[in-house]
Amino acid sequence: MxxxxxxxxxxxxxxxxxxxxxxxxxxxxxxxxxxxxxxxxxxxxxxxxxxxxxxxxxxxxxILRCHPDLAGRELQLGTLTAESQREQSGAGLTSLGADERLRLAELNAQYRARFGFPFVLAARLSDRAAVPRELARRLHCPRAQELRTALGEVKKIARLRLADLLGIDPARL
Amino acid sequence: MxxxxxxxxxxxxxxxxxxxxxxxxxxxxxxxxxxxxxxxxxxxxxxxxxxxxxxxxxxxxxILRCHPDLAGRELQLGTLTAESQREQSGAGLTSLGADERLRLAELNAQYRARFGFPFVLAARLSDRAAVPRELARRLHCPRAQELRTALGEVKKIARLRLADLLGIDPARL
Structure with a gap:
């Protein structure tokens, strides 16, 4: 396009x-x-x-609060948006073992309680091993810094989705 | 609540x-x-x-562009939100005759072309006779004034929806 x-x-x-x-x-x-x-x-x-x-x-x-948890309840319920489903699936988050799912659920809950918004990450640029590692790391960042980081992830996601919709290589955006 | x-x-x-x-x-x-x-x-x-x-x-x-037309395509397709469906139905917009529907569709199209957003009206405070009349009137307002009017309608809708959700009389809001 x-x-x-x-x-x-x-x-x-x-x-x-x-x-x-x-x-x-x-x-x-x-x-x-x-x-x-x-x-x-x-x-x-x-x-x-x-x-x-x-x-x-x-x-x-x-904006952050409109995002679903990674490997969270909405993935279980099948209520993710099509884009989010594809992204989480591509990162391997739809095929976690019970232990990995539980670990992520705990980290997600801690993150939400600490910051008042969910953990947002451009899943397409990550994978199932990196997601909990990054979540555990960002959980300890100062709130103002974490808000900036999370909005940066929103922009990465937006850029990749735009490239898809326009049918171009993300490098051109 | x-x-x-x-x-x-x-x-x-x-x-x-x-x-x-x-x-x-x-x-x-x-x-x-x-x-x-x-x-x-x-x-x-x-x-x-x-x-x-x-x-x-x-x-x-x-915000205005996220609203559906009154008695428009989404009502026909059944893709309105539950709240919007109830409001349009309550105003009698789900039981228009073919002539009335066509007249509203024409006015809606003119309004969208003129202002770049759809005609927004608190349907619960209106009815099937008043909607096309009000649309025809607002179609000729200056753009800045019309933006203010439309946002006022967004607030009226928000107030009524809030009262419903809280289970209180709108007069208390």
Whole structure:
């Protein structure tokens, strides 16, 4: 998909296509549409990033709270978004043993209790061995630093999802 | 539900309960959770309003773009949220004749083309005769005024949905 195609979309189409670039936050795609026409695909991506950065801190935390746990209850229940299901599956999180699942559930719960938002990680850039290691590490970071790290992961996820939707190599974004 | 109950919710529960107070914008409920504890139910409502007011204009337009048309395609397809389905049904919009549906579809399309967001109205405070009349009237308002009017309707909808969820008379909010 090229930028002319993107710029030709009405807001209904745009939100249908890009509504889950940020997990369960169609509001963000719907807001980004206000910034068209986009000069190129990087410019489109930058407007997603800029909207996230411009939110008040409560809104940034709100974005994180719209994310599911990794290997959590929603994966068990089958209620993940299609994108999240693919990402968690690709990282091997759908085929954990009972011990690994329990360990992750405990770490996720500690993280949520400590920070007031769930642990967010670009699962496609990770794997089942690295996820609990990274979770255990970030659990001990200062809150302000952790909020920045988590929003950085939201942007990595957004970039990969955008590249998929546009049918291009993520390196071009 | 009293304010102690609301204040005792973790963010997962809170977003499950209040995630559609603003149509298809769970991000907003998820952000409002950052402001707990709430002093009372009015304070809870005010934090929803304040978050909407603090968004950049693109974000406010984004909220509107997450709303379905009244008596539109999503009603036909059965893909409305439960809240929206109830509200449109209560206003008699699910039992329009073919002529009325066509007239509304034309007005909705004109409105979307003019303003770049859909016509939003608190359907529970309206009815099938008033909706097209109000749509035709607002279609001719200046854009800045119309954005304010539409966000006012978002707040009316939010207030009524909150009252439902809390099990109280809207007059108490």
């Amino acid at each position: 090229d930028i002319e195609k993107v710029n030709s979309m009405d807001f209904g189409e745009f939100v249908d296509v890009f509504g889950n670039v940020v997990e369960r936050c169609p509001l963000i795609a719907a807001a980004v549409w206000s910034q068209r026409p986009f000069s190129d695909l990087q410019d489109l991506k930058q407007h997603f990033y800029a909207f996230i950065d411009a939110l008040p801190q409560s809104g940034q935390e709100g | 009293d304010i102690e109950k609301v204040n005792s919710m973790d963010f997962g529960e809170f977003v499950d309960v209040f995630g559609n107070v603003v149509e298809r914008c769970p991000l907003i409920a998820a952000a409002v959770w950052s402001q707990r504890p709430f002093s009372d139910l009015q304070d809870l409502k005010q934090h929803f309003y304040a978050f909407i007011d603090a968004l950049p204009q693109s974000g406010q337009e984004g």
